[in-house]
Amino acid sequence: PAGIASTPYLDTRAIVEFYTADAFSWRGWFAVHPWVAVKAKNATEYKVYQVMRWQVSSTKSAIRQHKTPTPDRYWYGSKSELLLSIKGEEAAELIPKVQAAVALYLWKYEYSVFLGPNSNTFIAWIGLQVLELNLELPLSAIGSGYAKKLTANRRCGVKLRAIQRIYLII
Structure with a gap:
């Protein structure tokens, strides 16, 4: 770990954090790979969500999720950087919205390194749905603009808001 994230069993607050690290191999010269980590109040691990191109197909989603006590890991030798950290009650309110945006990501079965949809599109999508x-995102988040093309017409946002309300009621 990079020593950025709170130790989950010591920090009992809810947490939402977004990270980036230089992309894999030569792509890291000009691009980043992002991910989001959420931790519910009193949880002992974070849930990390990211998009990766390995093994993506029409039946296998690009979205990867896992649990870890250290979401601030290195990405293929590149130290992670914290983009955004929200803790406490605000984070507790945002976690279901972030998870709803993850569930409704439109390009689960697609991945294109340049321009998108890619890992930066995924994180931009979450940001556009959870305003x-x-x-x-940094300028090196190549592919983040891909999500803006579709959400600009607001139809996706309206649909997501309705589904988020259902998640919050449940």
């Missing part, structure tokens, strides 16, 4: 995050 309260005020998430800003």
